[in-house]
Amino acid sequence: MPSHLSADRPAAQPPGRGSVEALISQARRLKGDVDAVRRDTQSDGADPQERWQRALCDLALTQLEDLDVHLAQLREGPPPVPDAPAAPPPRTVPPAPRHGSLLSRVGSAEWNLLTDEASWSGELYEILGRDPAAPPLTLDELPSLVHEEDRPKLTAMVTDCLIDAKPIDGEFRVVRPVGDVRTVHMMGEPVLAADGSTASMWAVLRDVSELRRSQRAVSETRESLQRHRHRAQTEHRLAVELQESVLPPWRGSLRLPHQGPETLDLAAHYLPSASSALIGGDWYDALELADGSTLLSVGDLTGHGVAATSGMAMLLGALRGMAMAGTEPGQLMSWLNQLLDATVQPALGSAVCCRYRPDTRTLSWAQAGHPAPLLFRDGTGRTLQAPDGVLLGATTGATYEQAEVALEPGDLLLLHTGGLVPGHSGAEAMSRLLDLAPRFDEARTAQDCLRTVVEECGETERENDACVLVARVTA
Template identity: 75%
Template sequence: MSPPPSADRSAAPPPRRGAVDALLSRTRRLRGDMDAVRREAPADGADPEARWQRALYDLALHQLADLDAHLAQLRDGPPPLTATHAPATGPPAAPQPRPPGGPLLGRVGSAEWDLLTDRAAWSGELYRILGRDPAAPALTLDELPSLVHEDDRARLTTMVTDCLIDARPIDGEFRVLRPDGAERTVHMMGEPVLDADGSTVSMWAVLRDVSELRRRRRTVRETRDSLHQRRRLAQTEHRVAVELQEAVLPPWRGPLRLPRQGPGALDLAARYLPSSAGAPVGGGWYDALELPDGGTLLGVGELAGHGVAATSGVAMLLGAVRGMAVTGAEPGELLGRLNQLLDASLAQPALGGALCCRYRPASRTLRWARAGHPAPLLFRDGTGRALTAPDGVLLGATAGASYGAAEEPLHPGDVLLLYTGGLVPRHPGPEAARRLLGLAARFGAARGAQGCVRAVVEEFGGTERQEDACVLVARVTG
């Protein structure tokens, strides 16, 4: 690295203008392209990833603007140094005007300290960086630390000492305190100037104000750390939600017979289908429970929301369902009490769809009620149909809502399919039921409830879905 010109040396000619102008044009085109991309970036201040992206765009634009300014200075040549340490015989030199092109230009100042005459020469831009009056004398190396933050003075002293004694180049940063109270970060690069005998006669340096660059890099680091923390919290919440869901949903994975003894029992199988990879755990649930009177409780549903809030709500809801069913509550009455529970117990309003069924094996009858949920599908003799649904609004939608009930006689070999709305994505309501009823032939050929569930999963399990889904199959065994 060659020293800058001083009062005792003629200025080196600037680089060939054509080559530098070409670099300037390319830099400005890239800067314009980057600015266009930045304007298209999301500006959601609440999203950590959007904040991190915005900070990176700002940093890149800042660095390109600096590169533009430095190339312009390289093209125009270095500013003159002003020797002002010794008393001047004439009026003080006027400060050099800023080069045209905006406030980002002129961020680099230069200085030379003559050790033989104890004179210092600063460029006009260095005065501006350090907030000094251009008419005041340039500070000597002994006086320079008076501008430096007390925590960084030892670092500056070490850099200067290594340069003057061991002829090491200077390359380091320190903070300066300007007379107006502002703190700036300065990057200093310099070298000693040696005489013919190898003795140090002076030291020159280029000083760059990097305060804004450091601020933008700090913003990038902080937004990145915030994004990482958000992702870690999301991973932790997902793991807790999965563990809570696994603890709440019935533990059986294979077929289940309820009631365990006697005729008219149900062969049961169920499956939980998560939403697409990366999506939070939802509030889908299913349940099957043998009741004290010999009947069987069947239920499926979904609670609005995702993550721990949804799965903890499901835990509360399932506990209430089982408790009320054991006391003998009928499906319509049970849903009415669940509606009151959701309305009174949750800090935030929650909506839920639910389907509750009570099966009596002695008479092979199914009594059921729904809360804004698809009706069960009944498959018999190779065909299927949706059961006629009684009235019932979503849980949590209307305080004091009442829920009607319906009753359906079942025959040996009948198959009931209970499912949540996310099972057939993008095909809600009647269209979802129609597609599921198309499985009638496969259900007729299946060996038990587990085979029916397998047919559902083969048909719809690989579908891209935004919400989780539950399916429960009950087959009357005899």
């Protein structure tokens, strides 16, 4: 626990790897020095002072072993956590009562089995919360201080020590007279008489309450991180599976309509964000309708993860169903806006929806707060004049205008979601895409044009995912 003196100072910066290595070396040298002192204090166990010194050396070696492990963990760093929405604030661990120096948390005791006398150090009285003027408890009386659940454990340790001469090394909880519970680690050995019988038992008892509280806090934090990581991985997998199940299954080029002369050459691509955890609600779609026309759409629902992809699946399903019923793009946008407005979890979305009629080569389209399609013809490109339309879910009862444009064989339409051009947005992003017109003019298929867009925009890491759909008029 940090000293109160550090409260008005800036927080210490994480130590560098070199400084941690130096601490590890110092801790290991200190372990060697303590072990040498321990070997020098080995005796026949008759002198209580020597037994006390040896026990303290054993205790110090145990703590240094723990320190070595913790420093190694500090060198390795914390466990990895995937990028995800902000985690909940960390739990606040209440500060444990302070008990002074290490020695004030370590006490000793000896129980003489021949005279039934007991002797305790002053520190042990403090640890157990006993009045120093009161006589020390005998081995038979000691369990009265121990938590009811831990009494069998203490009895078993003492019995094994007295009967089988096994060293004591274990922990139990004691209930102090003031009502607080402390965790005590006990180490001890039997003292044998000349005839080999057990004459007495000595022990060193250490208050490890703060240490165990810290260990529990570390363990709970690690488990929380692991649960968070597992939950994030599960949500990411579900989002990816849902996205793959909803987006059109075709890869490469698609030619529509399937029946009759093919009039559109199509290609589309989904470009993920730099962080694989940020699966969003972007979509693209191409659907042949019952009258031989083709529905083209791209859109983006705000948010990331399962909520965004499930919302996108709902919108795309509704869009397909209403389009198959003959609904025009402007009315489609109005009903999609009502659908989002009525959902339990409010969300915003942008979309552009186009309906191409091959018999007249006309494109009817509407948009909801979305970048307008780009039209490329004869080596030049332009942005279509967008009809009015606000974001989906932004206001109740919104109406959406519809525009119409005549297309010619060889024309190329490019529909995309925001963020297609990394580091650029708005007019600047449109300008970058329009600059690709000469390369599109040389391309023979929609797939060639799509490959050009991906080469230009897809290799740079992007903050958000994006979709692009290319439609080339063939007849």
